[in-house]
Amino acid sequence: MSKITKSSTAEYFAKNLQQVGFSSPLKAVLTTLKEAVDNSLDACEQAGILPELIIEVVKIGSGSTKNTDLIRIVVEDNGPGIDPDDLAKVYGEYLASSKFGRGQCSRGQQGIGISAATTWAQMTNAKGVQVISKTKNMRKAISAQVDVDIKSNTGTLRNKETMDWDRPHGTRVEFALDGRVQLNGDGGLLTYIEGTILVNPHMTIKYKLVENDWVTIERVSAVSPELPEATLPHPHTFKLGEFITHATLFGKVPLSKFLKTGFSRISDQSLKDFVKNGLPKNLVEKPVTSLSEEEFKKTFQAVQATELMAPSTKSVLTVGEESLSKSILRLGEVDFFAVVTRKPCICDFKPVVVEVALARFKTRQTELDAPVQLLRFANRVPLQFDKSGCAITWAIESVNWKSYGLQQPKDSLPIGPYIFAVSVVSPFIKFKNASKETIDASEELVAEIRLALIQAGQKLSRHIKKEFKEADLERKLAHIEQFGPILVESLARIVGASDARKKKAEEGLKKLLGRDSEAAIADLEEAESKLLAQKKKERQKGIGSDEESQAEEHVDVISVKATTKKAAGTKKGGK
Amino acid sequence: MAKLIAVRELKIDIPKEAKILAERMLKDLENSKRPVLEAVKTSLDNSFYNSKVGFLTPGDKVVRTELNVSSVQKLARVVFVLEILLGNLEVGSVNTKRELYYMAKGLIKGNSRLKPLDFEDQPESDSIIDFIGDMLEVYREELNCFANDRGGQTYSQQLIVTETMADGEKAVIDLSTLGTSPFQPKNKPQSLKLKARKKIDFCLVVESEGTANTLATMGFTKRNNCILMGAQGVPSNGVRGWCKLIQEQLDVPMYFFGDLDAYTMQNIFRTLKAGSAASLIRNADFSAPNVRFLGVLPEDVKKYDLPHYKVKESDPVEARALKKAKDVLENDPFFLDKKNKNLADILRFLIKEKIRCEQQSYFSVDPKDPIKTEKIIIEKIKRGSYV
Numbered sequence: 001m002s003k004i005t006k007s008s009t010a011e012y013f014a015k016n017l018q019q020v021g022f023s024s025p026l027k028a029v030l031t032t033l034k035e036a037v038d039n040s041l042d043a044c045e046q047a048g049i050l051p052e053l054i055i056e057v058v059k060i061g062s063g064s065t066k067n068t069d070l071i072r073i074v075v076e077d078n079g080p081g082i083d084p085d086d087l088a089k090v091y092g093e094y095l096a097s098s099k100f101g102r103g104q105c106s107r108g109q110q111g112i113g114i115s116a117a118t119t120w121a122q123m124t125n126a127k128g129v130q131v132i133s134k135t136k137n138m139r140k141a142i143s144a145q146v147d148v149d150i151k152s153n154t155g156t157l158r159n160k161e162t163m164d165w166d167r168p169h170g171t172r173v174e175f176a177l178d179g180r181v182q183l184n185g186d187g188g189l190l191t192y193i194e195g196t197i198l199v200n201p202h203m204t205i206k207y208k209l210v211e212n213d214w215v216t217i218e219r220v221s222a223v224s225p226e227l228p229e230a231t232l233p234h235p236h237t238f239k240l241g242e243f244i245t246h247a248t249l250f251g252k253v254p255l256s257k258f259l260k261t262g263f264s265r266i267s268d269q270s271l272k273d274f275v276k277n278g279l280p281k282n283l284v285e286k287p288v289t290s291l292s293e294e295e296f297k298k299t300f301q302a303v304q305a306t307e308l309m310a311p312s313t314k315s316v317l318t319v320g321e322e323s324l325s326k327s328i329l330r331l332g333e334v335d336f337f338a339v340v341t342r343k344p345c346i347c348d349f350k351p352v353v354v355e356v357a358l359a360r361f362k363t364r365q366t367e368l369d370a371p372v373q374l375l376r377f378a379n380r381v382p383l384q385f386d387k388s389g390c391a392i393t394w395a396i397e398s399v400n401w402k403s404y405g406l407q408q409p410k411d412s413l414p415i416g417p418y419i420f421a422v423s424v425v426s427p428f429i430k431f432k433n434a435s436k437e438t439i440d441a442s443e444e445l446v447a448e449i450r451l452a453l454i455q456a457g458q459k460l461s462r463h464i465k466k467e468f469k470e471a472d473l474e475r476k477l478a479h480i481e482q483f484g485p486i487l488v489e490s491l492a493r494i495v496g497a498s499d500a501r502k503k504k505a506e507e508g509l510k511k512l513l514g515r516d517s518e519a520a521i522a523d524l525e526e527a528e529s530k531l532l533a534q535k536k537k538e539r540q541k542g543i544g545s546d547e548e549s550q551a552e553e554h555v556d557v558i559s560v561k562a563t564t565k566k567a568a569g570t571k572k573g574g575k
Numbered sequence: 576m577a578k579l580i581a582v583r584e585l586k587i588d589i590p591k592e593a594k595i596l597a598e599r600m601l602k603d604l605e606n607s608k609r610p611v612l613e614a615v616k617t618s619l620d621n622s623f624y625n626s627k628v629g630f631l632t633p634g635d636k637v638v639r640t641e642l643n644v645s646s647v648q649k650l651a652r653v654v655f656v657l658e659i660l661l662g663n664l665e666v667g668s669v670n671t672k673r674e675l676y677y678m679a680k681g682l683i684k685g686n687s688r689l690k691p692l693d694f695e696d697q698p699e700s701d702s703i704i705d706f707i708g709d710m711l712e713v714y715r716e717e718l719n720c721f722a723n724d725r726g727g728q729t730y731s732q733q734l735i736v737t738e739t740m741a742d743g744e745k746a747v748i749d750l751s752t753l754g755t756s757p758f759q760p761k762n763k764p765q766s767l768k769l770k771a772r773k774k775i776d777f778c779l780v781v782e783s784e785g786t787a788n789t790l791a792t793m794g795f796t797k798r799n800n801c802i803l804m805g806a807q808g809v810p811s812n813g814v815r816g817w818c819k820l821i822q823e824q825l826d827v828p829m830y831f832f833g834d835l836d837a838y839t840m841q842n843i844f845r846t847l848k849a850g851s852a853a854s855l856i857r858n859a860d861f862s863a864p865n866v867r868f869l870g871v872l873p874e875d876v877k878k879y880d881l882p883h884y885k886v887k888e889s890d891p892v893e894a895r896a897l898k899k900a901k902d903v904l905e906n907d908p909f910f911l912d913k914k915n916k917n918l919a920d921i922l923r924f925l926i927k928e929k930i931r932c933e934q935q936s937y938f939s940v941d942p943k944d945p946i947k948t949e950k951i952i953i954e955k956i957k958r959g960s961y962v
Contacts, residue, residue, distance in 0.1 A: 479645075479647055482648075483692075486655065486688065486689060486691070487647065487651040488604065490597075491597045491600055491604070493658065494594060494597040494658060495594060495597045501601065504605045506604075507607075508604040508605050508607040508608075511607045512604075512607055512642060512643075513643070516643050516644040516645075517644060520644070
């Protein structure tokens with residue numbers, strides 16, 4: 001028999017970095033950036049600080065592996081900083097996290113990502129991460145290189161020194177690693193940064209990507225999102241094994257206490273119901289430490305068989321329609337947009353909130369027939385790979401976008417210069433894999449996302465319909481101008497009519513067609529008034545600035561009047 | 576240029592009629608009234624069939640095009656093309672639809688004001704030409720717009736055709752003197768006079784032009800006093816007018832010999848015998864109601880043990896023909912008529928059995944006898960084995 005050896009968590013991940021987002025040089029760069037930004041934003045939020053991020057991704061040479069470049073990735077924040085004693089743990093130790101299984105809607109969850117990035121840098125460039133950090137209690141910042149000791153899964157600090165830093169507090173990480181840079185497209189860095197900008201209206205960001213210039217995007221919200229309290233898990237989301245492991249965390253307490261304090265929605269009444277549903281009464285007060293596996297199973301089955309209140313939805317966090325609508329304008333000049341924030345709800349016994357922003361951009365002239373750009377978010381982290389298996393993609397494809405005026409090939413994403421941003425926030429989000437790329441598509445979740453999309457689609461369609469009616473009117477007016485005179489001239493030629501008759505017929509024709517264009521104007525006015533009503537409603541919710549919307553309303557009225565006037569010129573004496 | 580020989584005795588004077596129409600439209604416009612153009616609705620739901628008349632005739636339904644913002648383009652195009660056609664009639668020049676399409680483009684190119692009228696492709700101008708014909712209830716030939724005369728290759732030792740030329744000259748064509756070449760009729764039946772050298776016993780129209788040629792080469796017309804004609808698929812106006820002429824002037828029994836399948840029955844044979852819904856206004860002169868369906872009959876498949884095939888449902892053409900057959904049995908007045916029950920029965924047989932059997936399958940009966948097919952045809956005629 002071969003010898004059984006035990007390996008450390010770090011060893012496992014070092015061998016399986018592809019599982020956590022390091023499956024290609026391209027993904028390595030994106031994932032490193034992503035993990036660093038997630039940590040910065042989470043830290044700022046925990047401390048109630050409005051985040052200011054500085055990001056730099058540049059090529060500094062050629063990589064050690066084939067077909068790669070040596071890339072420097074720097075992420076600097078104004079967050080609370082990291083205690084010098086924790087530096088090694090945060091950057092060099094796997095599963096060392098302040099957020100694991102805590103039931104909060106934070107971006108990071110397990111404490112794998114940034115350590116994996118350090119490992120990648122170490123493996124490809126023989127150097128871990130260079131960190132500078134300063135908390136508000138420190139007079140000087142600390143600078144060090146953190147490496148992962150793979151054998152023992154611990155972080156080690158090298159070249160530790162103190163230094164002056166002009167920030168009151170903050171963290172700066174710098175990675176140099178093998179990778180490749182892609183800016184646009186599904187896996188692009190720019191796509192990631194835009195997504196992050198969209199769902200973090202309270203963030204100011206300054207970034208430089210490869211040889212492009214520095215770009216600064218200011219925050220549009222001065223409110224740091226209030227992190228909802230952590231929530232206890234709902235027992236119906238558990239499996240037997242998890243249930244038993246969960247129990248061991250509680251030490252020698254009676255089963256009743258474990259159930260009531262370890263889960264949400266379990267009351268004394270629930271305990272009675274468990275007994276009715278097959279929980280042996282003598283187990284209720286028995287310490288969990290002395291329960292046999294068989295007894296755990298019986299308890300678990302009784303819990304599953306009992307109806308419980310759905311979990312509270314208080315634990316989820318939303319960006320909000322107002323902030324989202326402001327934030328979307330940071331991505332470029334929009335023609336129009338629609339935002340929807342659903343009320344929190346329960347899907348698969350987990351609280352979930354879905355937010356959707358759909359926008360058509362003036363400046364994003366994509367190829368003709370190119371599908372909409374899809375931005376997916378889970379707990380405000382952009383998801384950039386494997387979109388075909390994602391609950392969000394499924395939901396979008398299940399909606400009939402044609403009825404909202406968009407082109408859509410069968411069972412596919414709609415077409416056009418739009419951005420479709422869909423964000424799912426939940427303290428217990430279920431991913432298909434460890435690298436957080438796709439949300440597992442449960443029926444309930446897809447249905448909830450679908451509802452949000454339909455609401456947003458309806459809002460969007462008002463804009464599109466107005467535009468369509470405008471084009472219709474324009475086409476009709478053009479038709480009159482183009483074909484009317486030709487028709488009259490040909491008729492006059494065949495008949496041999498005098499100029500006077502010709503003139504009279506032309507006037508008659510204008511009158512007739514003027515009546516038709518009046519009908520088209522009425523259609524347009526109806527579409528415009530519907531849109532105005534929607535905008536008014538949105539304004540009450542704080543979507544779109546007051547100044548802008550007032551101006552918009554003014555313009556709308558003028559434009560209707562102008563078209564009416566134009567048509568009236570052709571319909572003198574009509575009706 | 577000399578005037579063309581008319582296709583029929585037309586009751587209306589087209590240029591005069593067109594002027595009246597233009598006058599009416601102009602008057603309406605002067606009075607701020609919407610001009611309306613009406614054309615016969617050429618579709619199955621406006622087709623009527625009376626076995627005594629023998630062909631599909633139009634009902635009262637019309638397609639109305641009233642002037643509005645959406646139709647102003649079509650009306651302008653109709654008047655524009657009408658003007659071209661009137662010009663053609665005046666000078667006596669003729670054109671095909673494709674030529675007219677390019678003439679329209681040429682005129683538009685020369686006058687930037689006409690640019691909005693421009694046709695993107697030929698179907699656009701074709702539909703305008705058809706509309707004008709249906710509106711004036713005249714044939715396109717009467718508007719000097721001719722189609723290529725496809726099919727109708729005719730062999731006979733008895734038939735003599737006298738054609739009156741445009742200039743009044745007469746040309747006499749004795750088909751027995753043409754050697755192995757067939758006579759191919761132009762689509763102007765009115766200028767042709769037919770005479771039989773000897774009593775003609777029958778006229779056989781063969782769907783496949785190739786098979787008609789084989790029969791003739793093997794001496795079919797030498798052994799039989801007959802007219803033998805290849806239809807070359809769906810009969811063209813030329814073939815249809817030619818069959819009508821043979822029926823009218825010679826009064827001989829006429830038989831159609833083609834495949835046993837839904838497409839042949841409803842698209843080829845029905846059109847030859849009773850015209851089509853698309854050509855409602857011209858069926859009177861372009862159908863030969865006396866023609867009978869000689870085969871392939873369902874009973875022949877059994878009697879001669881003819882090789883046949885299952886209709887491939889995956890083949891879109893065949894699948895569509897079968898689907899159409901079901902529709903035709905419910906909606907086509909020709910197949911609904913009692914008199915044509917036996918023909919409708921063939922369609923029912925085809926829908927039920929989902930088979931098709933080709934005319935050439937007779938060649939399988941006795942491959943060693945080169946004139947076996949001829950023998951079967953003659954035997955079937957004698958036996959009265961036709962529908």
